[in-house]
Amino acid sequence: MRPSVDFFFEFASTYSYVAAMRVGALGDAAGVQVRWRPFLLGPIFRAQGFDNSPFNLQPAKGRYMWRDLARICARHELPFRRPDPFPQPSLLAARVAHVGVDEGWGEAFCRAVFAAEFGEGRQIGEEAVVHALLAGLGVAPEPALARARSDAIKERLRSTTAEAERLGIFGAPSFVTADGELFWGHDRMAEALAWAVRPAGPRA
Amino acid sequence: MRPSVDFFFEFASTYSYVAAMRVGALGDAAGVQVRWRPFLLGPIFRAQGFDNSPFNLQPAKGRYMWRDLARICARHELPFRRPDPFPQPSLLAARVAHVGVDEGWGEAFCRAVFAAEFGEGRQIGEEAVVHALLAGLGVAPEPALARARSDAIKERLRSTTAEAERLGIFGAPSFVTADGELFWGHDRMAEALAWAVRPAGPRA
Numbered sequence: 001m002r003p004s005v006d007f008f009f010e011f012a013s014t015y016s017y018v019a020a021m022r023v024g025a026l027g028d029a030a031g032v033q034v035r036w037r038p039f040l041l042g043p044i045f046r047a048q049g050f051d052n053s054p055f056n057l058q059p060a061k062g063r064y065m066w067r068d069l070a071r072i073c074a075r076h077e078l079p080f081r082r083p084d085p086f087p088q089p090s091l092l093a094a095r096v097a098h099v100g101v102d103e104g105w106g107e108a109f110c111r112a113v114f115a116a117e118f119g120e121g122r123q124i125g126e127e128a129v130v131h132a133l134l135a136g137l138g139v140a141p142e143p144a145l146a147r148a149r150s151d152a153i154k155e156r157l158r159s160t161t162a163e164a165e166r167l168g169i170f171g172a173p174s175f176v177t178a179d180g181e182l183f184w185g186h187d188r189m190a191e192a193l194a195w196a197v198r199p200a201g202p203r204a
Numbered sequence: 205m206r207p208s209v210d211f212f213f214e215f216a217s218t219y220s221y222v223a224a225m226r227v228g229a230l231g232d233a234a235g236v237q238v239r240w241r242p243f244l245l246g247p248i249f250r251a252q253g254f255d256n257s258p259f260n261l262q263p264a265k266g267r268y269m270w271r272d273l274a275r276i277c278a279r280h281e282l283p284f285r286r287p288d289p290f291p292q293p294s295l296l297a298a299r300v301a302h303v304g305v306d307e308g309w310g311e312a313f314c315r316a317v318f319a320a321e322f323g324e325g326r327q328i329g330e331e332a333v334v335h336a337l338l339a340g341l342g343v344a345p346e347p348a349l350a351r352a353r354s355d356a357i358k359e360r361l362r363s364t365t366a367e368a369e370r371l372g373i374f375g376a377p378s379f380v381t382a383d384g385e386l387f388w389g390h391d392r393m394a395e396a397l398a399w400a401v402r403p404a405g406p407r408a
Binding site: 058061068168188191 | 272374375386395
């Protein structure tokens with residue numbers, strides 16, 4: 001069995017975009033199985049007393065983040081277009097992603113959502129956009145959207161978000177190894193993968 | 205003339221500790237002159253509506269930060285001891301550091317303060333501690349402390365903090381290149397140094 005890392009991400013999150021576009025190749029190279037875990041940051045932020053993205057609540061931090069993101073996308077040759085509005089409503093995409101994880105097209109769908117949102121500036125909260133992305137992947141849109149609205153999928157997204165909070169997650173993307181080690185941010189993605197495969201023994 | 209990078213740091217800041225202990229060697233290796241710019245985060249946080257460290261205001265983020273810092277210190281073989289209380293009062297050390305920058309012993313003093321605070325858990329807000337650190341560097345403590353209390357030095361620290369805010373700085377450590385590019389965090393230190401020496405031409 002390959003060691004695994006849980007990749008917790010939020011579709012509205014800028015650095016989750018970069019991580020999602022890169023984690024597949026990096027996981028393969030490291031010999032790590034990456035488990036895609038879409039969750040919602042909103043409830044976690046609200047529990048901390050925030051009603052908006054920290055990048056909107058702190059303008060200087062927000063200005064920096066957009067510049068930093070542009071630099072990172074340029075370095076990794078990822079297209080970048082700032083979504084408007086930001087953050088985008090991510091509930092629908094997150095529910096559909098859980099359907100996809102269950103049915104085997106989850107990763108491709110997640111990458112398609114992120115590319116549409118941050119590469120093309122499309123409105124991922126609109127059902128028509130999600131519909132088109134599903135069709136583009138060869139997934140029948142209507143059944144997938146219907147299942148996304150089911151109580152079972154709604155509950156799965158809620159329980160994933162609750163699990164993220166229990167694991168100590170406060171931002172996205174975050175990575176959790178099998179031994180419970182938490183890494184926050186695209187900046188820690190490589191470190192999380194390396195942690196997952198490091199030899200047993202005394203740990204820092 | 206070697207290209208330069210301004211290194212803005214705050215003595216109470218955990219990631220500033222790691223950056224301060226590493227930036228000298230990395231700057232030399234990159235051929236970059238590092239200008240040490242001690243400033244205060246407190247006024248900048250207060251202007252954003254925060255009256256404490258974000259690591260205290262957001263407990264999950266704080267718990268993560270201490271774990272992340274321990275991992276980073278282990279990797280770079282830096283001693284680590286969590287200061288109590290956190291954050292430490294940094295005003296006195298920041299003023300003395302400006303004296304030191306002026307008189308040629310600034311970098312050594314800054315490293316000594318950070319090592320005492322985060323490596324040994326000493327109280328850097330106490331004048332006796334700063335006194336002992338100065339003596340350990342062969343700097344006469346009384347004249348340095350007297351000058352640190354002068355209006356000129358107080359004003360220099362205030363103007364450095366105001367300059368940091370004008371440059372868009374919202375956290376520490378931060379790095380600013382000669383062309384005004386801002387990089388936030390120990391995570392971006394190597395990138396800031398590389399930016400300073402990259403060839404002219406189209407930029408991201």
